[in-house]
Amino acid sequence: MKIAIWNVNSIKTRLEHVKNWLATHQVDVLMLQELKGEVFPSEIFQEIGYKSVYAAQKAYNGVAILSKHDIDLRCDKLPGDDGDDQARFLDCMIGGVRCVNIYLPNGNPVDSDKYTYKLSWMRRLYDYMKELRGAESDVLIAGDYNVIPEDRDCHDPKAWEGDAATLPQTRALYRSYGFLGYTDAFRVNNHADAQYSFWDYQRGAYQKNHGIRIDHFLLSPNLVDRMESCVIDTAPRGLEKPSDHVPVILTLES
DNA sequence: ATGGCTTTATGCTAAAGA
Numbered sequence: 001m002k003i004a005i006w007n008v009n010s011i012k013t014r015l016e017h018v019k020n021w022l023a024t025h026q027v028d029v030l031m032l033q034e035l036k037g038e039v040f041p042s043e044i045f046q047e048i049g050y051k052s053v054y055a056a057q058k059a060y061n062g063v064a065i066l067s068k069h070d071i072d073l074r075c076d077k078l079p080g081d082d083g084d085d086q087a088r089f090l091d092c093m094i095g096g097v098r099c100v101n102i103y104l105p106n107g108n109p110v111d112s113d114k115y116t117y118k119l120s121w122m123r124r125l126y127d128y129m130k131e132l133r134g135a136e137s138d139v140l141i142a143g144d145y146n147v148i149p150e151d152r153d154c155h156d157p158k159a160w161e162g163d164a165a166t167l168p169q170t171r172a173l174y175r176s177y178g179f180l181g182y183t184d185a186f187r188v189n190n191h192a193d194a195q196y197s198f199w200d201y202q203r204g205a206y207q208k209n210h211g212i213r214i215d216h217f218l219l220s221p222n223l224v225d226r227m228e229s230c231v232i233d234t235a236p237r238g239l240e241k242p243s244d245h246v247p248v249i250l251t252l253e254s
Numbered sequence: 255a256t257g258g259c260t261t262t263a264t265g266c267t268a269a270a271g272a
Contacts, residue, residue, distance in 0.1 A: 009260075009261070009271080010260085010261055010262080012261095012262095013260090013261070034261095034271085036261065036262065037261095037262075058262085058263080059261085059262045059263060059269090059270090060262080060269095060270070060271095106270080106271060106272055107272090108270095108271085108272065146271095146272070148272095160272085163272070164272080165272065198272075200257085200258095200259080200271095200272075201257095201258095201259040201260055202257065202258050202259050202260095203258065203259090212272075214272080241260090244259090244260080244271085244272085
C-alpha cells in the first residue's frame with residue numbers, strides 16, 4: 001500500500017501536476033494540503049480512478065484525501081476549539097489504516113496570536129493522537145506540520161532561528177508526539193543531511209538545495225513494522241510553475 | 255534585505271505563506 005502527502009499550494013493551479021503525478025506513481029492514497037479555495041475538482045479525480053473527501057474554505061488552507069479504495073470519513077475538524085473554522089484536518093479509515101491528514105498552522109509572526117493558535121492546535125493534535133493510540137493499531141498522522149524537527153532538517157539553521165517552525169516550544173510539542181509512540185517515518189532508515197520537502201520560491205533556493213523538511217509521516221508502532229520505505233520525491237519541484245513543497249511517499253507491506 | 259516569489263480575492267493592493 002502506497003500513501004503520499006503533498007502540499008500543492010492551490011489545487012486549481014497545480015491540477016495538471018497532480019494528475020500527471022498520480023498517473024506516474026499510482027499511489028493508493030494521496031493526502032493534499034493548501035487547496036487554497038472553496039472549489040475541489042472531485043469529478044476530475046473520479047474520472048482517473050480516485051474517490052475523494054475534502055475540507056475547503058475560501059482563499060486559504062484546505063485539505064483533501066484521494067484514494068483508489070473506499071474512504072470512511074471519521075472526522076473533518078480537530079476537536080478542542082469550537083471557534084476554529086479553518087480547514088486543516090481530515091481523519092479517515094482506508095484499507096484498515098487510520099489516515100489523518102493535517103495542515104498544521106504556520107504560526108508566524110511568533111509575537112502574534114498566530115503563534116498562540118499554532119501551539120494550541122499542536123496541543124489539541126496531541127490529545128487527538130493520544131486517543132487514537134488507544135483506539136487503533138494502524139495509525140498515521142501526516143501532512144504539512146510546519147515544523148523543522150531538528151537543525152539537520154534545515155539548510156541554514158541560523159536563518160530559521162526564532163521562526164515558528166523551530167522555536168523550542170514548537171519542537172517540544174513535536175517531540176511529545178514521539179513520547180506517545182509515534183515515529184517520524186522518514187528518519188527510520190535515513191539519517192542523511194540535506195533532505196528537504198520545501199524550498200522557497202525566491203533566491204533560487206531549489207537549485208541551491210536551500211530547503212527545509214517540514215512535511216512528515218508520523219506512524220504508530222505497527223505501521224513502523226509494516227513500513228518498506230519513506231522517500232521524498234523532489235522531481236515535481238523542478239517543473240514549470242511548481243508548488244514550493246514536494247510529495248513524500250510511504251510504502252507499507254501488503 | 256524589510257519576503258527578493260506565488261496565490262487568492264464581491265481584486266488592481268493586501269494578506270498569507272515559511
